[in-house]
Amino acid sequence: MEDVKVSQTVRNQQSIDRAFASHYGKSMFLAIIGLLILTFIGTRMFTHVDLNLYGYIVGTIVFIGGFFYRFISWGERPPTKVIIKKGIKLLLRKNTPKTSVEQLATYRFIWNRGIYRWTQHILIGWGCVLAILVTFPLVFSWMYFTMQENGMYTIVLFGMDLMVVPADGFIAFMSYNALNISAIMVIIGVCMALYRRLRNLQARAEQQVIYDFLPLYLLLFISITGLTLTVLNLFFEGKGQYVMSLIHQFSVIVTLIYMPFGKLAHIPFRPLSVFARNYREHYGEKSMQACKVCGTGFVSTEQSQDVINVLGENNLTFDMKEGFNLAELCLPCRRKYRISRFSGFPTHEVSVKEANQNAKG
């Protein structure tokens, strides 16, 4: 009887989701429609399309396809689902802007891992962001330049005249050379990264050619071919410019298609670290889980429960006969509890702090 009811409600549901066969189809449809609308507005009803860049348009659409495929299959995992769902709910927390800047713009945590690594990361990261911010508005003609009066450029953003600047002025100079600057930033950053990977014994022990080097070579490929375009124009009267622009286009499109699947996937996925920080801070303020043995609050009650549920979905349950779940013990007590299981003596009930665990004599 109940089964019949359920199937009826599904059939009667008028949700827009019913129009799509899958999440993937829906996300893809909405993304392409969004791009079309933005481009319609940005190009003043398709009157200013730069067809020279159409290869990048195709590349972007293939990238979006790969990105949604990867992101949706990833978001289906139970722990990821929890973080995304609660992270979105907590996005309006007071701390979000500060956390976002620290995690996504200034890379404070990488600074703490080492200044050399921070420098290379900020050069590569911001070089790429700058290049993306210039390239994609140009590809979809959300931004273009017109010259109405001689010697003065009008910068048009989303169909609106943003500002009029002298063609030989500072802003115009920065606009023409933004991609050259970003290319130089990326080349320096990638060379630093390559040098570290060749010299640092620690990096050499762990790195793999395909996972760690390929993305660096791709970025180098893009930056060098892009910079070569400028060199050809400035010093060789544009000889070979046509071929080089195709090679450059190829390098960008290959990297875009590869991006959601390799090491570079951390770029679109990294905002999740803001979600994670908010999740820990918010639920930590609400209530802390007291360790079932020593009583110390060590993690938010919410996270402790979420982890227990996630593990339950994976058929892992750590309910002990003493009446607690292992996720409800603080870390030292959980380790002592294991020692007690090995020896038969209840080590976790002796309230002596764990001694000399840092190997510093």
Next chain:
Amino acid sequence: MTFTIREPKQTETETEERRRLYMELENCIGCRSCLAACTQCGGHEQKNRNYVYDVNPLVNRETMPLMCLHCVDPACARSCPAQAIQIHETGAVLSALVEKCIGCQNCTIACPYGIPKFDEEENLMYKCDLCIDRTKDNIPPMCASVCPTNTLQWLTESEIEVKQSKNDVGNDKWVTSMPYLEGETNVTVNLPGILQGTVKLF
């Protein structure tokens, strides 16, 4: 017309038997060499990832080492929202990939043995990776290579079988399994007390 079938030449790594970490808990004297050695492994950045515990600190000096047991179905990796914890083809559960770890610390809560550590400053989890740069080439992990009392050993399957035959206590409980652990692990642990009566030469 005759055909000869040429056997594919076996490479050295194929003939060499894979080894596993084997712990004889009774031997531990609490010297903490394993902790010090751990800091020196490539990729560990001077921070150790294992533990040595006093069993009954107010009464006697018995100690036991505790490190990642490299579960066959690791709870840390199952609870990771970023898929940052990968499992190596040798079965070692690796430390978080630095670019993927989002710092949620789910793994530290999920691990039934409380092994993963978290660096707040670097916003990064780190745990025993069985010195993967060494063990992938069948070189013992740092902790096992320095252990002065053979508490930590790097043995082949057949050597572990020999150990088992020597220590037959008639209940196939000579190594930890359920109920001492929460699931199957790649590290073999020999419980204390089982070797009683065996003369050991350190």
